[in-house]
Amino acid sequence: MATAKALGADLVEIRLDHLGSFELRRDLHLLLVNRPLPALVTYRPKWEGGEYEGDDAKRFEALLLAIELGADYVDIELKVAQEFVDFLSGRKRDKTRLIVSSHNYHSTPSCEDLSNLVAMIQAAGADIVKIATTAVDITDVVRMFQVMVHCHVPMIGLVMGERGLISRILSSKFGGYLTFATLSEGKESAPGQPTLSSLLDLYHIKQIGSDTKVYGIVGKPVSHSKGPLLHNTAFRSVRFDAVYLPLLVDDLASFLNTYSSPDFAGFSITMPHKETALTNSDEVDPIAKSIGAVNTLIKRASDGKLLGYNTDYTGAISAIEDALNASEANNASASPLAGKVFVIIGAGGAGKALAYGARQKGARVIVANRTYERARELANLVGGQALSLTDLENFNQEEGMILANTTSIGMHPNIHETPLSKKALRSYALVFDAIYNPLVTRLLREAEEVGVTIVTGMEMFLRQAMAQFELFTGLPGNGRVLLSMTAFIREYFEVEEDEPS
Numbered sequence: 001m002a003t004a005k006a007l008g009a010d011l012v013e014i015r016l017d018h019l020g021s022f023e024l025r026r027d028l029h030l031l032l033v034n035r036p037l038p039a040l041v042t043y044r045p046k047w048e049g050g051e052y053e054g055d056d057a058k059r060f061e062a063l064l065l066a067i068e069l070g071a072d073y074v075d076i077e078l079k080v081a082q083e084f085v086d087f088l089s090g091r092k093r094d095k096t097r098l099i100v101s102s103h104n105y106h107s108t109p110s111c112e113d114l115s116n117l118v119a120m121i122q123a124a125g126a127d128i129v130k131i132a133t134t135a136v137d138i139t140d141v142v143r144m145f146q147v148m149v150h151c152h153v154p155m156i157g158l159v160m161g162e163r164g165l166i167s168r169i170l171s172s173k174f175g176g177y178l179t180f181a182t183l184s185e186g187k188e189s190a191p192g193q194p195t196l197s198s199l200l201d202l203y204h205i206k207q208i209g210s211d212t213k214v215y216g217i218v219g220k221p222v223s224h225s226k227g228p229l230l231h232n233t234a235f236r237s238v239r240f241d242a243v244y245l246p247l248l249v250d251d252l253a254s255f256l257n258t259y260s261s262p263d264f265a266g267f268s269i270t271m272p273h274k275e276t277a278l279t280n281s282d283e284v285d286p287i288a289k290s291i292g293a294v295n296t297l298i299k300r301a302s303d304g305k306l307l308g309y310n311t312d313y314t315g316a317i318s319a320i321e322d323a324l325n326a327s328e329a330n331n332a333s334a335s336p337l338a339g340k341v342f343v344i345i346g347a348g349g350a351g352k353a354l355a356y357g358a359r360q361k362g363a364r365v366i367v368a369n370r371t372y373e374r375a376r377e378l379a380n381l382v383g384g385q386a387l388s389l390t391d392l393e394n395f396n397q398e399e400g401m402i403l404a405n406t407t408s409i410g411m412h413p414n415i416h417e418t419p420l421s422k423k424a425l426r427s428y429a430l431v432f433d434a435i436y437n438p439l440v441t442r443l444l445r446e447a448e449e450v451g452v453t454i455v456t457g458m459e460m461f462l463r464q465a466m467a468q469f470e471l472f473t474g475l476p477g478n479g480r481v482l483l484s485m486t487a488f489i490r491e492y493f494e495v496e497e498d499e500p501s
Contacts, residue, residue: 004183005036008200011072011178015189016043016062017052024062032069040073040099041066048077049103049190056080060087067096073128075099078117081124099156100126105191108133108140108159114147122153128177130156132190135164138249139258145174160191162223163248166216168194169203170243173212173263179205202232203243214263215472216245218252218277218297219270224412224437227268227465234469234481242472252276256297262304266472267297268465271408274349281308291356292381293349296468309471312350315464317357319455320402320432327430327453338362341397343428345389345419346406347374350434354404355382363402368392370407393424400429403447410441422446429453436461 001012014031016022032039043059044050052059063074063084074096076084081100100121109117114131121129129151135141141159144167148157154177159167171179181196182188199205217227223246231244242265249255252273269277277294278284282305288294294308317337324336342363344351355365355378365384369375372388379386387395409419415438425431431447436457444454469481 001039002036004196007183007196008206009037009181009196011038011040013040013042013075013180013189015050016041017045017050018189024058024065028062028065028069032066032071038072040075041071042075044075045077048079048101049105056083060084064088064091067091067093070094071096073097073099075101075130078102078121078124081121081126085125097127098125099128099130100124101130101132101156104131104133105160106134107136108143108164111143111146114143118147118151118153118155126153128154128156132156132158132160133164134191135159135161135167137251137254138163138166138247139254140164141167142258145170148176149174151175158190162192165192165194166214166245166247168192169199169205169245170208170214172205172208173210173214202228203245204232204236207241208243209241211241213242213265214245215242215266215268216247217268217270218247218249218255218273220248220250220272222246222248222270225270226437226461230461230465231268231469231472234465235473237481238473238475240473240475249273253280256280256306260304262299262301265299265301268468269295269297269349271348271350275352278308280306282306284308285310287313287356291349291352293352295349295353295464296471298471309467310353311464311467311471312353312460313357314467315462316350316354316404316432316434316460317361318463319459320404320430321361323430323432323453323455323459324402335361337402340364341366341401343368343392343395343401343403344378344406345369345392345404345409347371347378348406350406352378352381354406355379355384358402358404359383366395366397368395389419393421395424396427399427401427402430402432403428404432404434405441405443406434408435410443411435412437416442418442418446422450425452426450430455432460433457434460 004012043052043062045052066074078100118129141164144157144159148155156177168179181199182193183196217225225246228244228246235242274293274295281294288308288310291310295312296309298307321336340363342358343366344354345368347369358365359382365382367375367379367384368387368389370389376386405419410417425447430453432455433441433444434457435441439456439458448454
């Protein structure tokens, strides 16, 4: 409890059912007298997702003693709430408030069913309504938001699981009474529970209000993304009232239709939704249309239309050009890519962005892909040449070639994988990898070992994110933002403290 207070918690939940051994009178007195924070006491049975397997009489006695010792809240399950209220009959509760809770570990009911559940919990004598459901899809969370924002009594509404994480972070925006966190990873008392430090230091939930705009990274998977770290840092550096979240999305069209309110103002789009985002945009920037992929969606405030952009293109190409200029001491006005052979591994959204950008800069584009037909489609689109990944192993057209990996091969947790052998890398002057977790992939490490200039995915990530920041906020990517992003890179990726270029 003292640790929780030091980290910034306002309240602690004491889960008696998680204690290895528990002596009622001795231990409750020890826990509640002179407690450093207000306390919520819960004694959750196995049948409601907890650890307690005894009879209810012992639980009721423990919760009654918690009330007598001045607990600020006690939590009882809806199934036995009336029985517990009858048990308390005639006993003074003083300032203790009763939370009546319902947990659904399988799904999230309809708005009508949720509203009926709220009414049942109120009728059971609750001071505070608590409903926790499970997200089968991220769109399930909207139903909880809708019920919570219209609830006329204090309500805790949470949707469990990774797809429901946003319910925990945005609780206060939609009128939630409180949200839960754990002190450290691995100590969760419910699926999808974030850590206290992430809620406070990453998402800054105490600053989230009804007017806070919501942005996020849409993909599958997204848990590895460092986008929330970077964009939330940038937002705070300019005091922009917004929060950036990881959004695990299965169906992009369904997600966009469901989260259509102005509160959800823009999204970064990552695998596997970049091409689908193009068809779900109301208007598309000409560059993004040429690439055939969108990595940024902005909701226009005036009419709610979705505008599609691609910042991968400028982020990756500028990073590669700068690295080439530095390695070749090239000060010419023309792009250092002009006339070079530019080999791209992957034919998805990022591959298309690089193919378009390289062609525009005058490079000769080669596309290699596990599925040859997809490589040929992209190569034909940009007037290039197609190869299979097998053929790429022996491809050596000329010295000074550029290699760019846009696939997920080598991404965490599969860090020992690589799309190309170390021997084949000797044919290249520069190797770029769009992956940034890990920062230095096996592909880049082996390229560096044979003397090839490397460009990490962090370079692309930082540059495309700066462009996204400008689209999200309407503010220029000024020095303060650049410094905050540079600080982010140093803190989370342990990059050497060189002067930012």
